[in-house]
């Protein structure tokens with residue numbers, strides 16, 4: 001496996017990243033805070049919350065039950081739900097997000113007792129090599145905003161500093177999703193979600209297979225979660 005730190009440096013990546021940061025840090029921070037809390041939400045958002053709960057459980061279920069001694073990156077951690085789940089299983093989690101507001105909220109929401117685990121929150125880009133090396137990387141619904149080339153470039157960059165597995169989601173390209181296109185319609189215009197880039201599973205597999213950097217990785221499990229307005233697909237890459 002290549003060990004160099006590859007950074008996704010296309011203009012498209014940088015532009016989309018700036019847009020995503022603006023969206024999650026300002027436009028929809030309050031809506032996102034509510035969605036990720038126990039506060040009541042509308043029927044449509046309740047389906048998204050339920051779907052996200054299923055997806056979080058699916059991704060976390062692909063990691064070892066006991067994560068003691070493992071360094072895990074929660075890449076695009078939002079308000080920290082996944083980070084807490086994994087820390088409670090003993091992981092040393094680095095939870096990074098572009099949004100300072102969401103990482104601040106994640107710190108506020110941090111439960112007092114994480115057992116043997118711990119979480120370090122960082123505001124910034126998940127591809128920052130200074131975050132270090134990891135046993136596992138989890139990127140739940142954080143790469144869905146990037147076009148295929150940049151999503152795969154980000155995966156390659158993360159894989160270069162990951163030892164064991166990389167689990168992430170992509171927005172499956174389906175007729176229904178294309179029609180809904182997608183989570184954005186959940187929100188009023190003022191806090192509408194930024195663009196999501198639907199991706200056919202075959203395209204994802206082909207693009208991953210074409211990357212020399214990923215020859216030491218193999219695609220393992222995949223699972224689609226389709227719950228009302230929430231449609232996302234989990235994908236697992238494991239070090240061969």
Ligand SMILES: C[S@@+](CC[C@H](N)C(=O)[O-])C[C@H]1O[C@@H](n2cnc3c(N)ncnc32)[C@H](O)[C@@H]1O
Nearest residue numbers: 024076077078097098099124125126140141142
């Ligand atoms: C749909 S939210 C999901 C948050 C969290 N993973 C969850 O499932 O609750 C996507 C998050 O990814 C973050 N994000 C997107 N691109 C990122 C990047 N390049 N580096 C760090 N965070 C990123 C966004 O700021 C946003 O908080």
